[in-house]
Amino acid sequence: MDIVRLLVEIYAVDIAENDSSGECALFHVARGYHWWHVHQALPYLLDMGADISMRNEKGQTPLHMALQGGRRVPSPYNWDAAKMLVQRGADVNAVDNKGQSCLSYARHDADMIKFLIEHGAVVVVDSIFAAIDSRNAEVLRALLSGDLDPNTRRDKLPLETDDGSQNxxxxxxxxxxxxxxxxxxxxxxxxxxxxxxxxxxxxxxxxxxxxxxxxxxxxxxxxxxxxxRKSDFSAxxxxxxxxxxxxxxxxxxxxxxxxxxxxxxxxxxxxxxxxxxxxxxxxxxxxxxxxxxxxxxxxxxxAKAANLLEEHxxxxxxxxxxxxxxxxxxxxxxxxxxxxxxxxxxxxPIVRAKFFAYTLQNAPKLLNQGNCHGETPLHYAMIRAVERHEVGEAQMLLDAGADPMIISKRGDTMLHKLGKGIAVAGLRTFFKALAECGIDINARNNRGETALFSFYDHSKTLEDSWILEEVHRPTGQHVKPLLEKLGGDFFVRDNKGRGLLHAAARGDVERFQELLEMGLDPMMEDDAQQTAIDVAAACGNRDILELFEKKK
The missing domain is CATH 1.25.40.20 (Ankyrin repeat-containing domain)
Structure with a gap:
């Protein structure tokens, strides 16, 4: 402390001189790293005219520094510094460049929160969020003891956090x-x-x-x-x-x-x-x-004692x-x-079966209840089967009495929904069983598409599909024989005149090629005078386009 006095009083060092961060000596002693910083240097600098309201390049005042304390380095005397600054007239409602208040900086200490409020600090919403981030219920109670509505929302960005919880x-x-x-x-x-x-x-x-x-x-x-945003049901x-x-x-x-x-x-x-x-x-x-x-x-x-719960x-x-x-x-x-x-x-599966069983026992009408599109839970189970490469949920519903013959308001049968996934062996077997139950494989939906469109109008097989178990590994080589055996019409055209080649032009070259080998015409035009080759070109499907380039 004697050195500080020597520099100020004998050598006339400017106490308001800033470092590269825009901070003068008052900012450094306000952090409270050492006893003498707070109880000797801080009052001395204030007595010598240091500006208690001065701000650094982040808009922080010395009070912010004291309340922030040692976030990286232990700061045992920062609360003493904060109290001294407040008692000497520091603005308890000062905010930094991010809009963070003094209460926000004090979010880890309920007593300091109360002290600031007693000295005129106005509770604003940023301090509420800060208390939440610090997981300090006592501080939050202190902040909410005033008149602030807990349903108030902020209008400025909060302090950056590193917990990854920001939605x-x-x-x-x-x-x-x-x-x-x-x-x-x-x-x-x-x-x-x-x-x-x-x-x-x-x-x-x-x-x-x-x-x-x-x-x-x-x-x-x-x-x-x-x-x-493109929901059909905005109304x-x-x-x-x-x-x-x-x-x-x-x-x-x-x-x-x-x-x-x-x-x-x-x-x-x-x-x-x-x-x-x-x-x-x-x-x-x-x-x-x-x-x-x-x-x-x-x-x-x-909870840590979750294994001791008497009832789940x-x-x-x-x-x-x-x-x-x-x-x-x-x-x-x-x-x-x-x-x-x-x-x-x-x-x-055993847990899902439990919820299914309870629901169907107490509300059996839900099993075949359709949504606004007429799609039942079984339709949804088919979609899930395609996404997850397994039919467990669909089989549960069928075992419970779900009707596989229900057609949605869009005209989709269960085969339309499942058709996208029949490159997977397990889904292919399930598809065959449904068709043999009486679902017409050539039934058309409202767009004039059969279940065959669902299979051929599909994205390319994933290059990394080899990592899947064999039963779940997509491969189309066994699909065509099955569809032929079930009586599928490969020369079908939808309501816009598009054939299966038009559908396949967006996907795997192998599926496209097998349709060519069956005699489907790649130059057949739909109602818009587009051929399957035109579709492949519009989609940038180079694999299919190269088939015809090689022929040239």
Whole structure:
């Protein structure tokens, strides 16, 4: 300290001189690395006229520095520095260039939060998000003890975090504190002591927000992918307000369930409205079935002592116990069975069978119930079979009495849905069994297409398909003989005059070539005077075009 006095009083060193970061000596002592920095140098510099409101290139004041403390280096005296700066007149409501307040910087210490509020700090939403990020329920309670509405949303970007929890499809100004808190409750496949602790803290944060009036059914906008924008059912989406192009209205808890976040705190919250529907008419039960985690999440499984649970209650069962309607349909006519058969969820067959059995025992009418397109759960099971190269769910539904003869309003039979995947041996066998049950392989849908179009109008076989088990490995070499045996018409044309070669021109050259060998004409024009070669050229399918270049 004597050296500091010598430099200032004898050698007239400018105490306001900045370093390369735009910080003078006051910033460095405010961090509180050493006792003498705070209790000797800090008051001395202030007495000598150091500007307590000075800012560095990031817009931070010395008070920000003190509250930030030693994020990288231990800083045992930073709280003392912060209190001294406040008592000497520092602006407790100063914000940095990112809009982060002093309360946000103090998010790790409830006592400091209270101290700042007592000295005039105004609670703003950025400090709420900061407390959530720090998983500090005590700080959050202190912040919410004032008049700030827990449903307030931010209008500026939060401090960058490295936990990867920021949801990129939800813009910062649309995100509610409650959703931000819930998004930190992602289940760990290999839980550790830290993950157990983090989950417990995050659930307490959610509970604090709910206790202070956070709305689990608050609505917000989410960016959607282009495919979703072209929905055929926009009239069935009942948004609460005008939704801009490229967005969809979401309901907070529905989105939490959809994303597979641990929602135990919500499902145990007194008075939860289990019948609440989002803009698409989906109930909470629909959402746990559609969830990436599926309906089999066990309440309490996030806890370290999960193996000691006396009873395993799934989220599906919990909602039913609260009065959820098992037979509810959304605005598009989907029921819970439809929702169990969509998405990337991983559920053990025995567990899925359990949910199917319960649903069909208590609501048997759902088995053959169609959505607005007339597609039953079995249609969805066929689509899932193609995506996952296995027919387990479809077989479960058939065993339960699902009607394979039902045709959708688009005219699609079960063979139309399954046809895309019959390059896979297991699906091919299932396709054969369905055809032998009486489904017409040459039945046309509303576009005039038969099930053969589904197979030939398909993308190229994946080059890395060799890594799959043989039964799941796509190969078209056994398909043509099967389709011939089943009486498939290879010279069929759809409502626009397109033949199978037109369909195959977008896919594998092998499938295209086998059709040529059967005598199909590549120069046959459709109603738009386009040949299969024209289609291949428009798609840039060089493999098929080279067949004709070689002939020249």
């Amino acid at each position: 990129k499809t939800i813009e910062p100004h649309e995100e509610y504190p409650l959703y931000h808190a819930a998004s930190k409750l992602w289940p760990h496949y290999s839980p550790s002591e830290k993950s157990y602790q983090d989950a417990t803290k995050a659930m307490e944060i959610v509970q604090v927000l709910l206790d202070h009036g956070a709305d689990p059914f608050a609505k917000f906008l989410k960016v959607v992918i282009p495919v979703e 069935a989406i009942n948004s609460s307000a005008q939704v801009p192009e490229g967005y969809v209205e979401c309901t907070l808890l529905h989105e939490v369930l959809l994303n597979g976040y641990i929602a135990d705190t919500f499902l145990e919250f007194p008075g939860l409205d289990v019948h609440h529907r989002d803009a698409k008419g989906r109930t909470l039960l629909h959402m746990v079935c559609e969830s990436t985690r599926g309906p089999d999440h066990i309440l309490g499984s996030h 209650v799934h989220s599906f069962q919990r909602l039913l116990s609260l009065g959820a309607d098992l037979t509810a349909q959304d605005n598009f006519g989907h029921n819970v069975l439809h929702y169990m058969l969509v998405g990337e969820k991983e559920i053990e």
